[in-house]
Amino acid sequence: MAKGRDKDQAHKAAVAALGKNLSRRAKSKCELCETGGKLVVTEVAGPRPEAAGDDPSEDWAALLCDRCIDLVAGKKVDTSALRFLETAMWSELRPVQILAVRALRTVDTAWAREANDGLYLDPEVEELL
Numbered sequence: 478m479a480k481g482r483d484k485d486q487a488h489k490a491a492v493a494a495l496g497k498n499l500s501r502r503a504k505s506k507c508e509l510c511e512t513g514g515k516l517v518v519t520e521v522a523g524p525r526p527e528a529a530g531d532d533p534s535e536d537w538a539a540l541l542c543d544r545c546i547d548l549v550a551g552k553k554v555d556t557s558a559l560r561f562l563e564t565a566m567w568s569e570l571r572p573v574q575i576l577a578v579r580a581l582r583t584v585d586t587a588w589a590r591e592a593n594d595g596l597y598l599d600p601e602v603e604e605l606l
C-alpha cells in the first residue's frame with residue numbers, strides 16, 4: 478500500500494511543479510474564467526491519446542480558481558455566473574478547451590445549449606471529451 482501512496486505523492490508533487498509554467502501561461506489568472514486570486518493546478522481527467530502518456534504535463538493541466546475547480550469536478554455551481562465558458566470553449570489551449578466544453582455540456586440553460594450548438598471542435602478534441 479505504501480508504494481501506491483508514494484506514487485500518489487510523487488504524482489501530486491509533479492502536478493504542483495507545473496504551477497510555475499502554468500502561471501506564466503495563464504498570466505496568473507484562472508484559465509477558464511480569468512479571475513485572479515488563489516489558483517490551483519488541475520489535471521484534465523479522462524482519456525488521453527496513447528502518445529501523451531500518463532505523466533503530469535502542461536498539455537493536460539490548467540490553472541483554475543476554486544469555483545472552476547468545483548465546476549470541472551461536477552459540483553453544483555451557480556449557472557448564471559458561467560457565461561465565461563462561451564469564451565473559454567474556443568481556447569487554443571487544448572486542456573482549457575476540453576475543461577470548458579465538458580463543463581458547458583453540464584449546464585442546462587438556453588445560452589449553454591446555443592453555445593454548444595455553435596461550437597466547432599477538431600475531431601481529435603471531440604474524442605477526448
Ligand SMILES: [Zn+2]
Pocket residue numbers: 507508509510511512541542543544545546
Ligand atoms: Zn475560474
